[in-house]
Amino acid sequence: MYHLPRNTGWIEVVCGPMFSGKTEELIRRLTRAKIAKQKVSIFKPRIDDRYAKKEIVSHSRHTIESIIVDSPWEILELAKDAEVVGVDETQFLGMDIVHVVQQLADAGKRVICAGLDTDYRGLPFEPMPQLLAIAEYIDKMLAICVRCGNPAKHTQRIVDSNELVLVGEYDAYEPRCRVCFVPPPPQPPTNEQLSLTTEPKKEK
Numbered sequence: 001m002y003h004l005p006r007n008t009g010w011i012e013v014v015c016g017p018m019f020s021g022k023t024e025e026l027i028r029r030l031t032r033a034k035i036a037k038q039k040v041s042i043f044k045p046r047i048d049d050r051y052a053k054k055e056i057v058s059h060s061r062h063t064i065e066s067i068i069v070d071s072p073w074e075i076l077e078l079a080k081d082a083e084v085v086g087v088d089e090t091q092f093l094g095m096d097i098v099h100v101v102q103q104l105a106d107a108g109k110r111v112i113c114a115g116l117d118t119d120y121r122g123l124p125f126e127p128m129p130q131l132l133a134i135a136e137y138i139d140k141m142l143a144i145c146v147r148c149g150n151p152a153k154h155t156q157r158i159v160d161s162n163e164l165v166l167v168g169e170y171d172a173y174e175p176r177c178r179v180c181f182v183p184p185p186p187q188p189p190t191n192e193q194l195s196l197t198t199e200p201k202k203e204k
């Protein structure tokens with residue numbers, strides 16, 4: 001009895017907020033594949049300098065050796081001999097990762113992508129929604145709300161910043177449920193947006 005498809009590639013997505021165990025789940029799946037003597041390649045974007053340069057490190061410090069890429073297209077070449085391809089922090093790889101992942105799966109590989117499905121504002125974090133749409137298997141991990149103990153789908157930013165991502169600032173976030181999550185206030189328009197709306201209008 002086989003628990004996974006045979007003679008075909010496919011896509012698995014492991015998504016959820018910070019502190020939900022996404023990376024640990026990715027490591028668990030990849031470790032199992034390694035034990036089965038499958039060729040495994042693991043990638044992550046350069047942006048994540050959290051604890052280590054070359055290893056995927058979950059918050060519980062389980063590690064697995066990974067290759068750091070600047071562009072998702074590098075993965076196509078680097079993973080050409082792999083049977084199983086893991087990608088961590090997939091939300092930082094941009095929309096091109098969708099095409100790369102499709103090509104890898106079409107080439108017969110098992111592809112496992114882990115990443116944040118929403119940002120600190122609670123909004124979908126591209127490209128994860130695209131990957132969720134094209135994947136065969138989806139797991140949405142939940143953390144536990146630090147306020148009330150409910151299942152938590154949100155990554156609450158607890159420092160004042162308008163940056164989309166605060167890389168490595170683990171202490172800047174905590175998991176919150178739908179009730180306890182407080183979205184950031186709307187941002188003032190940028191100078192660029194202001195110049196679009198304050199363009200002098202032609203008089204009739």
Ligand SMILES: [Zn+2]
Nearest residue numbers: 145148177180
């Ligand atoms: Zn809560």
